[in-house]
Amino acid sequence: MMNILFTSAGRRVELVQEFIRAKKSKGIAGKIVCADMIDLAPALFFADKAYTVPAVRDTQFINTLLDICRKESIRLIIPTIDTELEILSHNVDRFKEIGTEVLVSSPNAVKIARNKLETYRFFKSIGLKTPESYGLGQDYRGSFPCFIKPISGSSSINAFKVRNERELEFFKYYIGDYIVQELIDGEEYTIDIMCDFEGNPIFITPRIRLATRSGEVLKTRILNDEELIQQTLIIIKELEPKGPLTVQTIKSKVDGEFYFIEVNARFGGGAPLSMMAGADSAGALYDLLEGKKLESKIGAAKPGLVFLRFDQSIALEQKADGQYGKV
Numbered sequence: 001m002m003n004i005l006f007t008s009a010g011r012r013v014e015l016v017q018e019f020i021r022a023k024k025s026k027g028i029a030g031k032i033v034c035a036d037m038i039d040l041a042p043a044l045f046f047a048d049k050a051y052t053v054p055a056v057r058d059t060q061f062i063n064t065l066l067d068i069c070r071k072e073s074i075r076l077i078i079p080t081i082d083t084e085l086e087i088l089s090h091n092v093d094r095f096k097e098i099g100t101e102v103l104v105s106s107p108n109a110v111k112i113a114r115n116k117l118e119t120y121r122f123f124k125s126i127g128l129k130t131p132e133s134y135g136l137g138q139d140y141r142g143s144f145p146c147f148i149k150p151i152s153g154s155s156s157i158n159a160f161k162v163r164n165e166r167e168l169e170f171f172k173y174y175i176g177d178y179i180v181q182e183l184i185d186g187e188e189y190t191i192d193i194m195c196d197f198e199g200n201p202i203f204i205t206p207r208i209r210l211a212t213r214s215g216e217v218l219k220t221r222i223l224n225d226e227e228l229i230q231q232t233l234i235i236i237k238e239l240e241p242k243g244p245l246t247v248q249t250i251k252s253k254v255d256g257e258f259y260f261i262e263v264n265a266r267f268g269g270g271a272p273l274s275m276m277a278g279a280d281s282a283g284a285l286y287d288l289l290e291g292k293k294l295e296s297k298i299g300a301a302k303p304g305l306v307f308l309r310f311d312q313s314i315a316l317e318q319k320a321d322g323q324y325g326k327v
Contacts, residue, residue, distance in 0.1 A: 002030030005074045008081040009034035009043035014272035022282035056083050069100045077102045082154045085110045103243040105265045113265040116179045123260045130260045131181040142182040151179045156215030184250045184259045191247040192274040194281040199240030203279035205301040216269040222277045224303040277301035
């Protein structure tokens with residue numbers, strides 16, 4: 001049985017649906033299990049089995065996941081938010097002891113992805129362009145406007161464009177543990193990456209972000225940009241990610257160069273769009289769990305496809321036992 005557990009499933013309905021599709025298309029027997037700390041997280045109602053679990057910072061978080069994995073015979077855990085990655089990366093062996101793989105990269109790769117100053121240093125160390133960045137206690141020596149965000153933030157929460165020194169001082173105080181970056185004016189791109197369990201690339205799918213909301217893409221177009229792919233291969237070689245990686249970059253209007261700004265060691269919010277375009281990461285993961293050796297299919301996604309995302313609703317009713325179910 002190929003049972004997969006999504007943790008902090010939240011609103012990741014598209015991602016869950018892609019795994020449901022892949023499982024059905026391959027004729028694989030298995031359950032999709034979702035867990036979240038909130039009992040009304042939408043993705044829970046698209047799973048075969050759902051669990052409410054403690055918050056990531058709770059001391060019982062890992063033990064609760066271990067219990068679920070034993071009960072449901074989970075073969076693979078797929079984390080979906082940044083705050084889970086560090087604790088899961090340090091507990092991989094505990095899950096392996098009960099036959100469960102965790103789709104998380106090494107603690108070092110997670111550290112580089114989570115700490116934006118480490119991300120900046122990483123990009124610099126491998127020769128990729130990246131905005132000059134300044135951490136807590138460092139004087140900003142760039143021009144205005146600039147950009148400030150939490151050093152371990154995500155989803156564009158508390159990320160601000162800063163117009164002058166006065167605003168910068170305010171946001172430094174407001175954010176606390178921050179990073180200040182030179183502002184690169186240009187088109188934003190995401191690269192959805194899927195590697196095997198040894199860090200070998202299977203899919204690399206660049207796409208341009210045509211519109212976003214709260215850091216997540218609303219409109220995007222699939223590309224086949226050879227320059228971006230080659231630069232992404234440098235990142236993969238150094239990080240050796242296990243499974244998914246999401247990279248953000250901006251093509252500068254000034255010099256036409258790509259400036260790399262973010263790397264996330266998980267499936268990004270728009271990753272299902274690359275899967276729909278032909279870079280079937282969900283199907284690849286089922287193959288990997290079956291022990292298959294996969295060849296690189298870097299250009300598998302169909303270039304030129306445009307995806308438009310929108311909100312949908314589901315109706316629930318509370319049953320006699322207090323649990324909610326779809327109407």
